[in-house]
Amino acid sequence: MIERPVDPGEVDLSTEICGVHLPNPTILASGILGLSAEVLARIARAGAGAVVTKSCSLRPRVGHASPIVVDYGPGLINAVGLANPGVEAMAEEIRRARKLLAPMGVPIIASIFANSVYDFGTTARYISEAEPDLIEANISCPNVEEEFGQIFSSTPYVAAQVTRRVKAATKIPVIIKLSPNVPEIDEVAKAVVAAGADAISAVNTVGPGMLVDVETAMPILSNRVGGLSGPAIRPIAVRCVYEICAAVSVPVIGIGGIMTGRDAAEMITVGATAVGIGTGVYKRGLNVFSLVCQELREIMARLGIARLDALRGRALQQRARRLQPA
Amino acid sequence: MLPVTSHIVRVTQETRTVKTFVLDAAVQAEPGQFLMVWLPGVGEKPISIMEPNPLSLTVARVGPFSAALHTRKPGDLVAWRGPFGRPFALRGRKILLVAGGYGSAPLYFLAVRACQAGLQTLVAIGARSADELVLVERFRELGCATIIATDRGDLGHKGFVTEAILDILPECDCVYACGPEPMLVAIAQLCWQAGVPAQVSVERYMKCGFGLCGQCALDDKLVCQDGPVFDIEELRHSEDFGRYTRNATGRRVPL
Numbered sequence: 001m002i003e004r005p006v007d008p009g010e011v012d013l014s015t016e017i018c019g020v021h022l023p024n025p026t027i028l029a030s031g032i033l034g035l036s037a038e039v040l041a042r043i044a045r046a047g048a049g050a051v052v053t054k055s056c057s058l059r060p061r062v063g064h065a066s067p068i069v070v071d072y073g074p075g076l077i078n079a080v081g082l083a084n085p086g087v088e089a090m091a092e093e094i095r096r097a098r099k100l101l102a103p104m105g106v107p108i109i110a111s112i113f114a115n116s117v118y119d120f121g122t123t124a125r126y127i128s129e130a131e132p133d134l135i136e137a138n139i140s141c142p143n144v145e146e147e148f149g150q151i152f153s154s155t156p157y158v159a160a161q162v163t164r165r166v167k168a169a170t171k172i173p174v175i176i177k178l179s180p181n182v183p184e185i186d187e188v189a190k191a192v193v194a195a196g197a198d199a200i201s202a203v204n205t206v207g208p209g210m211l212v213d214v215e216t217a218m219p220i221l222s223n224r225v226g227g228l229s230g231p232a233i234r235p236i237a238v239r240c241v242y243e244i245c246a247a248v249s250v251p252v253i254g255i256g257g258i259m260t261g262r263d264a265a266e267m268i269t270v271g272a273t274a275v276g277i278g279t280g281v282y283k284r285g286l287n288v289f290s291l292v293c294q295e296l297r298e299i300m301a302r303l304g305i306a307r308l309d310a311l312r313g314r315a316l317q318q319r320a321r322r323l324q325p326a
Numbered sequence: 327m328l329p330v331t332s333h334i335v336r337v338t339q340e341t342r343t344v345k346t347f348v349l350d351a352a353v354q355a356e357p358g359q360f361l362m363v364w365l366p367g368v369g370e371k372p373i374s375i376m377e378p379n380p381l382s383l384t385v386a387r388v389g390p391f392s393a394a395l396h397t398r399k400p401g402d403l404v405a406w407r408g409p410f411g412r413p414f415a416l417r418g419r420k421i422l423l424v425a426g427g428y429g430s431a432p433l434y435f436l437a438v439r440a441c442q443a444g445l446q447t448l449v450a451i452g453a454r455s456a457d458e459l460v461l462v463e464r465f466r467e468l469g470c471a472t473i474i475a476t477d478r479g480d481l482g483h484k485g486f487v488t489e490a491i492l493d494i495l496p497e498c499d500c501v502y503a504c505g506p507e508p509m510l511v512a513i514a515q516l517c518w519q520a521g522v523p524a525q526v527s528v529e530r531y532m533k534c535g536f537g538l539c540g541q542c543a544l545d546d547k548l549v550c551q552d553g554p555v556f557d558i559e560e561l562r563h564s565e566d567f568g569r570y571t572r573n574a575t576g577r578r579v580p581l
Contacts, residue, residue, distance in 0.1 A: 032538055035576045038546035054540065060575035066362070066370035069534045071327055080539060085577030093578075215331040216403055218366035282538055 008301040013293055015049070015274055015308050017251045018173035018198045020107050020133045022274060024049035025264065025296075025308060026289045029255050029276035030111040030136060030177070031055065031080065037096035044106040047290030049274065051101070053090060055111040055138040058123050060086035065222040070211055075230025075257070076279050077209050079223035082113060082141055087123050091130035098131065107133035109175065112166075113141060117152075120162050121169040128170040137166045140179030140204035141227075153179040153204075156191030163195035173198035175253065178244070180206050180233075185240045186247035193248045201253035201276060203240045206233040230279035231257045238270055245271025246316055259283055261295020271313040329364050329405035332381065334398055341458050343387045344428055345396055349404060352379035356413030357436035358527055358555040362535040364405040368394045372532045372550070374432040374504075375409060376461075384431035384461065410535050414525050414555050418499020420446040423470075424487060424513055426505020427453055430460040432527055433504050441468050448473065448494060452487025452505070456480040488512040496520045503527070507581060511568035514558040524558045531572055541576055 013024040028034060028043050030052040040051045063083025070077050084090060090110070097108055110132035114120040124135055139152035139162050153159045159176065166174050176192040178185060180203035189200055205227020211220045219225070237256020244252055254272030257279065258264055264275045280288040305311050332351040339345055353361070355378045363383065364370040371391045376384040387396050398404065414436050421440060423433045430451060440447040450473040453459045459481070465472055474482025475490040483490035488509060495501065495516055501524040503513045510526040517524040530542035530549040537551035544566045547553065561567040571581045 033540035033543075033548075035540040035572070036543035036546070036578070039540055039543045039548070042546040054576070060577060062574040063533075066533050066535075067329070067364055069538055070329075076538075078538075080533070083533070083539070083541070083574070083576060085573075085575045089575075089577045211328070213329060213331060213366060213405060216366045216405065220329060220364075222369060282536070 004304045006301050006304055006306045008297040010306055011297040011300045012307050013049075013297065017175075017253070017273055018134060020173070021105070022049040022107060023105055024289075024293045025268065025274040026292050027109070027253060027274050027276045028052055028281070028289075029278035030138060032278040032281050034111070035085075035093070037093045037100060040097045040108065041100035043286060043289070044101050044104050046286040047293060048106065049289070050107045050109055050133075051097075052109040052111050052136055052276070053094065054084055055082055055113045055141065056084040056087050056090035056123070056127065057082065057113055057115070058087055058119055058126070060084065060089070067221055069226075070220050071282070072211055074232035075228050076282065077207070077211060077221065077226040077228050078205065079221045079226035081223060087112070087126045091127055094127070094130035094132050109134045109136050111136045111138050111177070113138040117158070117161050117165050121165040124166045124169040124174075128172050132172065134175055134199070135166070135170060135172050136175040136177055136201060137162060138177045138204070140177050151179055153188055154182060156187050159188050160191040160195035163192045163197050167196040175199040175201050177201040177204055178240075179204045180236050180240050180256070186243040189244040189248050193250055197250060199251040199253065199273075200244055200248070201255055202244055203237045203256050205229050206236055206256075229257065230283070231259060233257050234263060238266055241267060241272050242270040242315060245313060246319070258292070259288070261292050261297070261299055264292050264296050265299045265311065268308060268311050269313070270315045273312065327407055329407050331403050331405045334400050334402050334404060335380070336400060337398070340384060340460050343458075344384060344460050346376060346382055346384045347395070347398070347404065349381045349383075351381040353381050353409055354378070355409035357439055358413035358432050359409035359411050360535075360554065361406040361408035362410065363395070364407070365391065365394055366405065372410070372535055374527070374554075376431040376434055377438070378435070384428060384434075386428040407535070411550060411554050412552060414502055414527075416440055416443060416445065417523065418445070420497065420499050421448070422491060422495060422498040422501045423447065423449045424491060424501060424503040424505070424509070425449065425451045425460070426487060426509040427458070428460055429504030429506075429527070430465075431504075433502060434461050434464055436502055437465055437468055437470055441470065448498070450475065450487050450491045452476070452490070452509070454478060486512070488516065492516070495522060498522055500524065507568055514561060517558055518562070525555050526558060526561070527554045528556055528567070529554065531574060541572060543572060
């Protein structure tokens with residue numbers, strides 16, 4: 001049903017995640033650039049509605065040797081290896097970033113990871129001292145499996161354990177970031193929500209995948225395998241967010257191959273409250289946030305939709321209608 | 327873009343610790359740009375382009391990667407991606423190039439372009455001692471006037487290259503520098519005082535090379551993408567330039 005078209009200028013893109021206001025739904029996804037307070041502020045100035053830091057752990061990590069990321073055409077493959085300066089240094093960056101971001105009204109989301117359920121709690125407690133607006137627990141990085149064994153989001157049971165531990169360690173709302181590389185992502189989503197997750201972000205990279213140099217017969221990534229991102233994985237991300245939003249009612253940040261306003265509209269149509277952009281920064285530059293917002297405004301205006309609430313979950317409503325008996 | 331694999335065709339020993347590798351490849355590049363050079367099984371590092379055709383890289387032995395590269399012989403394979411980064415921009419008629427140590431490499435490429443464009447090109451080269459000066463003869467073959475400075479004083483001015491250029495600097499339309507960061511800071515200060523424009527090539531720890539990992543952040547700039555060449559006006563109010571860098575974990579640490 002198309003409603004009366006509205007003027008793009010009348011479209012309100014503001015949204016909310018767990019009581020935190022975002023001026024627009026485009027979020028810098030974790031792992032891209034989010035190391036320095038000044039760079040995070042520049043991304044906010046470029047139009048991002050929120051920023052997520054690089055994932056940090058209790059102790060500093062050098063990560064994998066380069067090459068850590070390769071553009072293979074339809075997307076990127078990366079294995080950075082969770083390089084980060086440690087929770088203490090990251091807390092300092094977050095404190096500096098908050099001062100720069102607050103006047104712009106752009107919230108900051110601290111991403112954390114750990115190599116045990118217990119350390120997830122400790123890391124959450126330390127990062128909370130820097131008072132980020134939200135905490136994202138990255139339980140789904142695929143690039144350190146040899147080190148950590150199976151990723152935490154592989155099973156609903158372990159994912160729930162991490163969620164409970166992080167929730168017990170902080171008063172700040174907690175987002176759990178899920179992996180698409182599981183048979184039933186909706187079951188993992190239900191488990192983390194039952195364990196107290198305030199929101200979900202989905203998805204982390206798809207894979208692992210591998211690229212090999214033909215001349216030298218060597219894998220190109222130093223880690224040999226890495227996670228896929230970008231346009232190639234968008235349909236997988238859309239399906240995952242659709243299944244999650246059909247299963248749980250917490251806010252979902254849809255991530256995976258979003259390059260344009262149309263892609264963002266698609267993700268919101270399957271139920272996302274906001275969208276994460278990572279590879280899009282590489283493809284379109286830092287302006288990607290304002291470009292996506294402008295394109296999204298035009299699409300919503302054409303549909304006669306003035307607020308994100310009215311766009312959100314339209315695909316799920318269609319499904320519900322179809323499922324009703326005639 | 328996937329890495330391109332090329333063969334080494336010639337290796338020249340420039341100094342005790344610096345070698346030039348000529349590859350059977352050519353790139354469309356501008357002076358100041360760099361490649362991510364990959365040695366399978368060893369790693370990948372940013373290396374500035376000394377000549378685009380044939381592709382030539384002048385590399386100092388400073389760590390495990392460059393040490394491995396230095397063992398490579400003609401016929402061996404080297405892979406690379408790029409070019410990446412913002413290049414130098416030529417301006418004016420009389421320019422001064424200031425190289426410290428292996429900073430000569432990208433400035434040689436710039437000197438070639440400047441001479442082709444008919445600019446009067448002066449080159450000041452500094453090193454610890456005479457046997458560590460890099461590419462001096464190559465600059466002279468281009469017809470550039472050279473100013474030499476060595477810390478030890480065994481050739482040219484005894485002391486910093488920044489002292490050897492004091493007289494000539496105010497006469498120049500633009501100064502281009504590549505070398506250790508304290509030298510770049512000194513040149514920026516001289517140029518601010520003299521009101522001479524300058525562009526400096528800044529080095530930071532890079533992991534991806536094209537604006538994704540954030541490892542090379544200098545204030546709110548990414549050295550791999552917004553640099554490595556910066557106009558000194560962009561650095562005038564910098565908190566990081568000459569003071570802070572980021573280590574392999576990304577932690578901001580004093581330079």
